[in-house]
Amino acid sequence: MQKLFINGEWQDGQDHRVRKIENPATFDVVDEVVEATAPDMRRAVVAAQQAQKSWRHVPAVERGKVLHDIARAMREDRARLSELLTREGGKPRIENLDEVEWCAACLDYYAEIARNSHGTSIPPVAEHQVNFTIKEPLGVVGAIAPFNYPLLLMMWKVAPAVAAGNAVVIKPSELTPLSTLRLAQIGFSLLPKGIVNVVTGTGLDVGEPLVSDPDVACVAFTGSTAVGTRIAVKCAEQLKRVNLELGGIDPLIVFEDADIDTAVQGAAWARFLNAGQVCTSAKRIYVVESIAKEFVERFVKHAQTLTVGNPMDGDTDMGPLISSAARARVEDQVKRALESGAKLLTGGKRLDPLGNGKGWFYAPTVLTDVRPDTPVHCEEVFGPIASIQVVKDGAAAIALAAKSEYGLGANIFTKSIKNAMTAMHEIKAGTFWINDPLTDNDAAPFGGMRKSGLGRELGEEGLDAFRETKHVHLDYAGEKKSYWFPNKTRRGEIPSDT
Ligand code: NAD
Numbered sequence: 001m002q003k004l005f006i007n008g009e010w011q012d013g014q015d016h017r018v019r020k021i022e023n024p025a026t027f028d029v030v031d032e033v034v035e036a037t038a039p040d041m042r043r044a045v046v047a048a049q050q051a052q053k054s055w056r057h058v059p060a061v062e063r064g065k066v067l068h069d070i071a072r073a074m075r076e077d078r079a080r081l082s083e084l085l086t087r088e089g090g091k092p093r094i095e096n097l098d099e100v101e102w103c104a105a106c107l108d109y110y111a112e113i114a115r116n117s118h119g120t121s122i123p124p125v126a127e128h129q130v131n132f133t134i135k136e137p138l139g140v141v142g143a144i145a146p147f148n149y150p151l152l153l154m155m156w157k158v159a160p161a162v163a164a165g166n167a168v169v170i171k172p173s174e175l176t177p178l179s180t181l182r183l184a185q186i187g188f189s190l191l192p193k194g195i196v197n198v199v200t201g202t203g204l205d206v207g208e209p210l211v212s213d214p215d216v217a218c219v220a221f222t223g224s225t226a227v228g229t230r231i232a233v234k235c236a237e238q239l240k241r242v243n244l245e246l247g248g249i250d251p252l253i254v255f256e257d258a259d260i261d262t263a264v265q266g267a268a269w270a271r272f273l274n275a276g277q278v279c280t281s282a283k284r285i286y287v288v289e290s291i292a293k294e295f296v297e298r299f300v301k302h303a304q305t306l307t308v309g310n311p312m313d314g315d316t317d318m319g320p321l322i323s324s325a326a327r328a329r330v331e332d333q334v335k336r337a338l339e340s341g342a343k344l345l346t347g348g349k350r351l352d353p354l355g356n357g358k359g360w361f362y363a364p365t366v367l368t369d370v371r372p373d374t375p376v377h378c379e380e381v382f383g384p385i386a387s388i389q390v391v392k393d394g395a396a397a398i399a400l401a402a403k404s405e406y407g408l409g410a411n412i413f414t415k416s417i418k419n420a421m422t423a424m425h426e427i428k429a430g431t432f433w434i435n436d437p438l439t440d441n442d443a444a445p446f447g448g449m450r451k452s453g454l455g456r457e458l459g460e461e462g463l464d465a466f467r468e469t470k471h472v473h474l475d476y477a478g479e480k481k482s483y484w485f486p487n488k489t490r491r492g493e494i495p496s497d498t
Helices: 038-055 060-076 078-089 093-113 150-163 178-186 203-212 225-237 260-276 289-305 324-339 394-402 417-426 459-464 487-493
Strands: 004-006 009-011 018-022 029-034 129-137 140-144 167-171 196-198 218-222 241-245 250-254 282-288 343-346 365-368 385-391 409-413 431-434 467-475
Touching (some): 029 078, 060 093, 093 150, 093 459, 140 203, 167 203, 178 196, 282 289, 282 394, 289 385, 324 343, 385 394
Parallel strands (some): 140 218, 218 241, 250 282, 250 409
Antiparallel strands (some): 129 467
């Protein structure tokens, strides 16, 4: 049974409620955690607020040293952390080893970048003046994470926030809290007490109290557009800073000049990674007519070679979906797509790779003849469903790709600079990938346009999300100014014709 991590201590929940965390591949109970309530969340916010008072004065270089220590601890613990990520979330172990390393790299990045900038010097407008800005931490940051990359999407908030001098209260997904609690034990415990706290529980029980707490200065959220919108409204009521990383229905275009082999494998990876449970999955695939037959045939064959199975096995390409509800939603979306005229080329069914009826597995699925108004092209499908639409030419593909309420990412495969640059300018997306889908870079900003979010994580923007600017104006001569009262000394400045 895992307790709450508040003020550097392992604490019980006030109501002694417990949640079992189930392995989505085997249905085994991995562990139990506290199902916390609002008073538990309040304790964490108070601890964070207290701790931040001194943390904000610690030099950034010293804060950075602790972040490097946490990165080192994560790398040393990668076997256990990746195992927990796999058992609670169902993503293949090999990808969870990557996730642990990406988190450590993110810590190292912000440890350094945060001691690199502290504001700017501005040219004064008069003699004896000095003007500069300093970047101050916000105070207590609420970090709310989703289930699909539990450590990484939490770390994109915690590393910059802590590096900038804030304290954080983390609310992990109620489905995948164990890896975050493990990280608290082996990593966050290296920080002064209260700088990072972890409170487990549901969105309604502890997420909302975190968002509404007047002592929380900023909410950094990754999750669905529906929940993010609700959080934005609550933050607006208190004029609280908010960073929202939300859903997406990303397009992927295969132009006529693309290398088909590369595009087939790249598109399959972009759609089936983590069983399609990635915010930036290629959820709408557009293929130009002249190469469509060959692309689709090879894509289907490739999808059929993917190994679906126990995510702890090294050979597994795709594990289960996260829950029964997640699988039921995907099944319903496929059913509605077929009813509206889409054709099923492979998959479209549950799988039982462990042979015991357990696990929320669903086959890699390929649909074609998907019309733009089909549910799978206008709702976010969080599952392994590749929806392919054949289009006349590149211009038609760009026009369809650009037509969306969302704007998280976009992918294209082409060798033509003209295609690449035209599509890049026409399609609204926070990240535009050319021939290399879904690749992140700690030093480059990540986030969404339109209904995919507000603000950016990673890069310097990701640090500024947790700092605010103070302008300092100094007159070192300390003399009286000619324009101070009384105004009668300046009467003569008024033009005589008024
Ligand atoms: P979700 O919105 O259901 O939950 C996300 C988190 O919010 C969870 O911790 C949940 O407990 C919490 N929550 C739920 N209701 C809340 C409330 N009223 N107040 C405060 N917190 C609340 O999302 P999910 O199912 O965990 O994740 C999948 C979604 O996340 C998809 O839409 C996906 O596209 C999106 N996502 C976006 C990004 C990105 O960077 N843009 C990355 C990953 C996932």
